[in-house]
Amino acid sequence: MIYYTLKKKINVLRVIVIIMISCVILKLGYAQFVQYKKIDLKATDLWERSFPLEASRGNIYDCNMEVLASNLPTMSVVVIPFQVKDKETVSSKLASILECDKDRLFEKISKKASIVRLSPEGRQISDEKAYLINKEKLSGVYVVQDSKRYYPYNELLAPSLGFVGIDNQGLAGIEAKYDNYLKGKNGSLNYKMDAKGGLMNGFISRMESPVSGLSLQLTINLQIQEIIERELTNAYAKYNPDTILALAMNPNNGEILAISNRPTYNPNNYQDASQEVYNRNLPIWMNYEPGSTFKSITFAAGLEENKFDMFKDTYYDTGSVVVEGRTIKSWKKGGHGLQTFLEVLENSSNPGFVEISRRLGTKTLYEYVKKFGFSKKTGVDLVGESSGIFFNYDDYGELENATTAFGQGISTTAIQLVRAFSALINGGRLYVPKISKSLILTSNKEVLFDFPTIVENEQVISKKTSELMRYALESVVSKGSGRKAYIEGYRVGGKTGTAQKAKNGVYLENEYILSFLAGAPMNDPKIVVYVAMDNPKSTIQYGGTIIGPIMKNILEDALVALNVSKSNEGIDFEYTWMDTKTYEVENYIGLDKSKVKSKYFRFQFVGDGNKVLDQLPKVGEKIEEGKTIVLFLG
């Protein structure tokens, strides 16, 4: 047996050792319970990597669910650096196929990351390149499915639609504005990565599925949009203006049916266009003196305030009028003489509108301009709207009042004019324009949300005034300055405009903005169209003569697209020597060949015989003077 003192000391030692090692247990417990949350979070950061799974972007449709923007499947290259054995060879081979810098590629695939996406050089590559890469069978290099935004109609609606970047993120226009809805929610493939950049084998990865973006339905009508694009393209080529724009709206709810301008760009290759082109949506951005189109507003204000009876009251246009020492001339030398107020509008007589401005007074007209929504943004759901320019009331005297009355001294955007004009003819209701109709679930096309129609002012003018305006505006087209837009069978009403361009407060010689603002049919308006052309080259500088035919083409086709049937109840077209008259075709069936005669038409006979069996066109149709009628003989 050993000494008692030794035993006692060993027992002390036992206790001390037990206590000391127990301290380890305490510290262990502290690390595993108290620090658990904090450290676990940090450590998870260390182990976990995620590979983004891109959500497919929602489509953009027109009002009839025609696709305006969708996605095309493409190929992209991803590299797993850990699996790449010979980085030199792989980067030089990839560089030669992808036509990019080898060193930059080498740098990218040498990153200590688990998966490297070769962006932008390896994004959305052609099938051919994808094939070449796959053929090389490079270890660690994968060609994966990707998607690319696709605009099937190229330039169509481009300034409003906008475009997306390489990561399918909305960069401009509707694509940018509704990006949050369209882009969806990207998912991710989460997996554990070891410290050398490889995958931890045997650990199940978590996958968060991507959620597809919502689709957006626009109020745009593809057919009308195509008509407008066609007309803009033609006019842009023919007259070579600085810019040309067009806007069509449903006057009964403020929905934009078509909107476009030139110059434009192709959103599929937006990189080729300049920033000025794709950032400027001219119908909402460009503001300028509206010229005579604005007279319709002044006229309505006069009617609403009972300042004249447009059929009975008259005004004598001597050719000029002096306001605060400044002479305001009529566009027709010597003036239009004695006219009813309806004729003042039809003839677009400036002195006549000075008279209306005087009758209204500064305060009232100023208020009407404001009430019709000028000099402020309309609130349309498009990016880059301007508010236009108008006088401060303090600076608004009799002269300003007079010029405003015929559309000078005020600067407006196309969309302001169109919605004010819509209020003129729809019974007096001023809408907030909109281009988004609804949000749609991409998978089953279920409508999730309808963008509301917002009325800004229930009654800018009374229903009665609106009715009078419809008549007056139709009369402008049938008899007055807007005659070039007259369409047989459709009751078109509108107002032309020719505004001299101003730069730094000085009017430019021979630079005009020609415009036409019209709606149809006037008995039940379905569409308002505005076309403006900035500085056309080498042509007669009047809105009516140049824009009139364009307006006619647009309205004629657009009304068919809207299923509006023709009627013959409108105000009869009044001919001037410039116009070709139309006449009703008489009946020739049953007549002898020798009896066929007409003051207006020529004839072409088909077949042998002396008796007319049939005719084209049929009886009662109106055709232009000098046209040929085909008669079938038997």
Add this chain to the structure above:
Amino acid sequence: MKKKYLKPKINLKILIPLYIILIIGIYMVYSSSKIWANYMYHDSFYYFKRQLIFLILGTIMLIIGYKMNLNKVKKNINKILLLSILLLILVLIPGLGISRNGSKSWFGIGDFLFQPSEFFKIAIVLYMARKLTDYYLTTNKFFKTIIPFLLPALVGFLLIMLQPDFGSGIVMLAAVLIMCMVSKSKFKNYLIIGLIGIFGLGILISSATYRIDRIVAFFNPWKDPLGSGFQIIQSLYAISPGGLMGRGIDGSFQKFFYLPEPQTDFIFSIFAEEYGFIGSFVVIVLYIYLIDMCFKSAIKSKNEFASFIKIGFTSLIAVQVFINLGVVVGLLPVTGITLPFMSYGGSSLTLLMFSMGLILNQSLEEST
């Protein structure tokens, strides 16, 4: 007399927990190293196979230690000590010693390496045991008796520090001091030694910048998370997320190259990650039980020499267990000490098993 002499039974209260720890250990060597082993040698079982050989060798060493007639060894202790000091000197000579991880601590050819400091530990414990037994009654005279006894240990310590192998040096010195402390000498003397020790330790630490970094990293590992704080943080990243239950069998993330050489110093981190607080608690209690049973057998020894041998070898193991676990859980600065019976390593395992054999030695149970 039916029996000529009673054959003493081997102490199963020590042997059983020891082999439980060894089995857990060899499994953990496999589990923690397989990713690295596969990466470096394309063989997940690379370390496991070797550790299995070491375990068999260790068992043989344990049996040798158990069967050895220590009473004979006792007479030759001085020679053994001299030999061990000679080896410590030889290992420092360029061309003879082999460097691993910056320490010139090894002899050997190829994979078969021998660490003279391990041999010295055994020799010094035997030497101290003999001296303290022989002069037990005068051990209360600290300066006259104890201080001279400590001289060989200090020489050995300095030689080990020249390698340098701070961990082995500290463990050896601590065990020797514990042996002295359980003798009749007064505790207050060790306070003085302690103060001198702290002072000496300060000089030692400041003599190498990597040791200063380790101390700084101990107090704030996030200061240099990729440098000196790296191991502490990676160990914590293993332990903390283990939580109460752990990630389960083979569930460690940190062994995927995050924790360098997970089969050696930080093997317990991986264990704590996979088996959580509950598993770790069980293993630590097993260690405590094993150590306590060894001390208990020291109390029950038939003579002082046996008692001091058991105290010495048990202390070697206890100090090593405490320092390793302390480092792993962040209680102590990084020292580079392996966990006895669990960490991978042949030299360490075989000599530790030999020590266990000596603790269990049958000749010690014979009364003299």
